[in-house]
Amino acid sequence: MMTTLKNDLLLRALRKEKVERPPVWMMRQAGRYLPDYIKLRNQYDFFTRVQTPELATAITLQPIDQVGVDAAIIFSDILVIPQAMGLEVLMEEGKGPSLPKTIKTKADVNALITEGVEENLSYVTSALALTKKELNGRVPLIGFAGAPWTLLCYMVEGKGSKTWDKAKQFVYTEPALAHSLLQKITDITIKYLVAQVKAGADTVQVFDSWAGSLSPSDFQTFAQPYLLQIADALKDHAPVILFPKGTWHALEDLSKSSASGIGIDWTISPEYARKLTSNNITLQGNFDPAKLLAPIPQIKIWVKEMIDAFGVQNYIANLGHGITPNIPVDHAKAFVDAVKEYQPSNDN
Ligand code: CP3
Numbered sequence: 001m002m003t004t005l006k007n008d009l010l011l012r013a014l015r016k017e018k019v020e021r022p023p024v025w026m027m028r029q030a031g032r033y034l035p036d037y038i039k040l041r042n043q044y045d046f047f048t049r050v051q052t053p054e055l056a057t058a059i060t061l062q063p064i065d066q067v068g069v070d071a072a073i074i075f076s077d078i079l080v081i082p083q084a085m086g087l088e089v090l091m092e093e094g095k096g097p098s099l100p101k102t103i104k105t106k107a108d109v110n111a112l113i114t115e116g117v118e119e120n121l122s123y124v125t126s127a128l129a130l131t132k133k134e135l136n137g138r139v140p141l142i143g144f145a146g147a148p149w150t151l152l153c154y155m156v157e158g159k160g161s162k163t164w165d166k167a168k169q170f171v172y173t174e175p176a177l178a179h180s181l182l183q184k185i186t187d188i189t190i191k192y193l194v195a196q197v198k199a200g201a202d203t204v205q206v207f208d209s210w211a212g213s214l215s216p217s218d219f220q221t222f223a224q225p226y227l228l229q230i231a232d233a234l235k236d237h238a239p240v241i242l243f244p245k246g247t248w249h250a251l252e253d254l255s256k257s258s259a260s261g262i263g264i265d266w267t268i269s270p271e272y273a274r275k276l277t278s279n280n281i282t283l284q285g286n287f288d289p290a291k292l293l294a295p296i297p298q299i300k301i302w303v304k305e306m307i308d309a310f311g312v313q314n315y316i317a318n319l320g321h322g323i324t325p326n327i328p329v330d331h332a333k334a335f336v337d338a339v340k341e342y343q344p345s346n347d348n
Helices: 009-014 035-043 046-051 053-066 080-084 106-110 122-135 148-157 165-173 175-199 216-222 224-234 248-255 270-276 289-293 296-310 329-340
Strands: 090-092 096-098 141-146 203-208 240-244 261-263 282-287 315-319
Touching: 009 203, 009 315, 035 046, 035 053, 046 053, 053 122, 080 148, 080 175, 106 175, 122 141, 122 175, 141 148, 141 175, 148 165, 148 175, 148 203, 148 216, 148 224, 165 175, 175 203, 175 216, 175 224, 203 224, 216 224, 216 248, 224 240, 224 248, 240 248, 248 261, 248 270, 270 282, 270 296, 282 289, 282 296, 289 296, 289 329, 296 315, 296 329
Parallel strands: 141 203, 203 240, 240 261, 261 282, 282 315
Antiparallel strands: 090 096
């Protein structure tokens, strides 16, 4: 049964419809800065939390109830795709993800599972359906996936990296093989995101967290074409938000894509981002998460300045990357409250 959304600010902003105030949510809002998340983390390991719909739903709802954000993002991870393609993924406390067996050769690429991957991920669609039911129309539900370039980074490198030099060595040495891997990930991601929408996601975000490690021309070769394929394939299903972190150089191109929103980080000013995108697309961002460590009155001043700079319309207030575990909950809440309390200055 369809439930009408009581708060559809996010979807209106993505459709470029008029809103009273910008919607606000935070990347990685369901996570380790929340004491109730820590409690569940101490009881169940990471993939048990991800693969058990009741747990994933409970975690997804925590920031809705406790921080008051205008959207829920399903609790999962971008690495569920490599895992469902047959690569083992370990998630060790305090160490981040690691993949013991990495992609090196054509045989490794050929050995990846490509059929029925979205069926193997049915625990995600079950979690979405359950979350949708529990939300009961309070706020929209966001589905997500990792972008092909960012997933290739982990699949080749086997763990996080500052330079991603192994991933780069792979794509620079074996470009044809790299493209065949990127295309496999893209095809699976499209089916996976369509399944998420069918299960109840109102919009989907594609996280290209490490896009900024590539030069502009390498981004155009190894990342952007796949982001555009995903945006094109999803556009008739749900609005798409692309988040290619650190790629201000691509903003003009991306603003002409079939995506509905683009996430930006704090290394570009709102004014310049608007200029590059000719105000053609909804922008999301771009508060430096580390600024949430500042005193609350200061956070509120910066949030007002950020909204003044972006403008209320065609805008989704968010961070420029994920919230970190060291942020006090009341500071996260102050960020959200500041958006909700926003009043334009007289000259605005
Ligand atoms: O609230 C939400 O945003 C939904 C949940 C979510 C998680 N991961 C849960 C998680 C989302 C959207 C992600 C995406 C994700 N995962 C990205 C893209 C976003 C970004 O921050 O750039 C990336 C690069 C990953 C890969 C990943 N998963 C890393 C690097 C880590 C460890 C370091 C870290 O940032 O936490 C994870 C583990 C992970 N995924 C945790 C959570 C809450 C922490 C582990 C734990 O709680 O036990």
